[in-house]
Amino acid sequence: MSAPDAIHPAKPPNLDARGTVVAGPNESVSACISDTGGASDAGPLLRVEELRVHYPIKTGLLQRTNGWVRAVDGVTLDVARGETLGLVGESGCGKTTIGRAILQLIPATSGRVTFDGVDVLASRGTKLQALRKRMQIVFQDPAGSLNPRMSIRSIVGEPLRVHGVVSDADELRERVGTLLERCGMPRTAAERYPHEFSGGQRQRICIARALALEPSFIVCDEPTSALDVSIQAQVLNLLKDLQRDLGLSYLFISHDMAVIQHMCDRIAVMKAGKVVEAGSKRAVITSPGHDYTRALLKAVPVARPKPRTDRTMATT
Ligand SMILES: Nc1ncnc2c1ncn2[C@@H]1O[C@H](COP(=O)(O)OP(=O)(O)OP(=O)(O)O)[C@@H](O)[C@H]1O
Numbered sequence: 217m218s219a220p221d222a223i224h225p226a227k228p229p230n231l232d233a234r235g236t237v238v239a240g241p242n243e244s245v246s247a248c249i250s251d252t253g254g255a256s257d258a259g260p261l262l263r264v265e266e267l268r269v270h271y272p273i274k275t276g277l278l279q280r281t282n283g284w285v286r287a288v289d290g291v292t293l294d295v296a297r298g299e300t301l302g303l304v305g306e307s308g309c310g311k312t313t314i315g316r317a318i319l320q321l322i323p324a325t326s327g328r329v330t331f332d333g334v335d336v337l338a339s340r341g342t343k344l345q346a347l348r349k350r351m352q353i354v355f356q357d358p359a360g361s362l363n364p365r366m367s368i369r370s371i372v373g374e375p376l377r378v379h380g381v382v383s384d385a386d387e388l389r390e391r392v393g394t395l396l397e398r399c400g401m402p403r404t405a406a407e408r409y410p411h412e413f414s415g416g417q418r419q420r421i422c423i424a425r426a427l428a429l430e431p432s433f434i435v436c437d438e439p440t441s442a443l444d445v446s447i448q449a450q451v452l453n454l455l456k457d458l459q460r461d462l463g464l465s466y467l468f469i470s471h472d473m474a475v476i477q478h479m480c481d482r483i484a485v486m487k488a489g490k491v492v493e494a495g496s497k498r499a500v501i502t503s504p505g506h507d508y509t510r511a512l513l514k515a516v517p518v519a520r521p522k523p524r525t526d527r528t529m530a531t532t
Pocket residue numbers: 271272285287305306307308309310311312313314471
């Protein structure tokens with residue numbers, strides 16, 4: 217079986233009158249600021265060019281590779297400083313794979329990722345460690361991403377210890393307390409363990425850990441999908457507050473158009489490993505150019521309460 221395709225040259229985008237870039241059949245479009253009418257003085261913080269991640273399909277006793285899952289198949293996008301780019305699409309379209317490949321948590325098959333001018337995929341050792349301080353990820357399942365045997369102080373403080381940012385236990389205690397408070401948790405939470413908290417509180421702890429090294433970019437991979445609807449809004453608002461106060465940039469992954477609409481400045485719509493439409497939130501939501509985007513938007517529940525006729529208003 218041959219290796220996956222090498223990088224194809226970028227195709228010119230089909231920029232339509234509404235300002236969204238829409239793909240033709242089997243095409244992938246670029247979700248870059250320059251293509252979609254946004255502006256940035258210092259260039260994007262993150263640039264992903266023609267990224268491909270193909271997983272081998274191994275079968276038989278000898279686990280021979282007899283095919284490839286083209287999870288991400290030529291994605292180009294960028295994220296400006298202080299903005300949120302939403303990545304939306306159905307389950308299995310490759311959203312998580314993009315997020316993980318950007319952070320080098322999984323290897324990319326081909327393509328280029330540049331963070332603040334540094335080639336991420338070519339970085340190794342101390343250079344990669346320095347990049348990892350500035351790029352973090354918050355996962356969908358807060359329970360699964362917290363070690364049940366570690367106290368919250370150890371969990372939130374781990375990046376600080378690993379990167380040698382704190383000099384002693386007192387400084388660690390102080391830094392963890394401040395991070396927890398910043399994420400709406402009491403300082404006393406540091407003494408406790410993950411099972412003692414609700415899903416929303418656990419996600420706040422995960423966010424505190426992601427903030428420990430003062431990153432400038434966070435991949436938010438469906439950070440509220442596992443939470444009750446009532447808690448979702450609180451966590452989303454926390455992420456928005458943090459972005460405003462700390463100048464963070466987010467790649468915000470979701471399959472939920474309503475959440476994307478609430479959180480994002482620009483939107484890239486993914487289908488089967490490719491970006492099929494990209495543009496400003498307004499352009500994509502108000503006049504989607506791709507059938508698939510229209511289908512996603514149709515799935516957003518709209519509150520249209522019927523007027524009650526069986527009740528009379530009290531007049532006092
Ligand atoms: N380690 C792996 N080995 C082989 N295939 C994989 C692996 N991880 C993911 N895939 C496949 O790659 C494709 C993209 O998966 P990915 O998890 O990126 O999708 P997703 O858009 O994040 O989905 P969801 O919304 O369900 O989280 C899927 O077909 C998935 O089955």
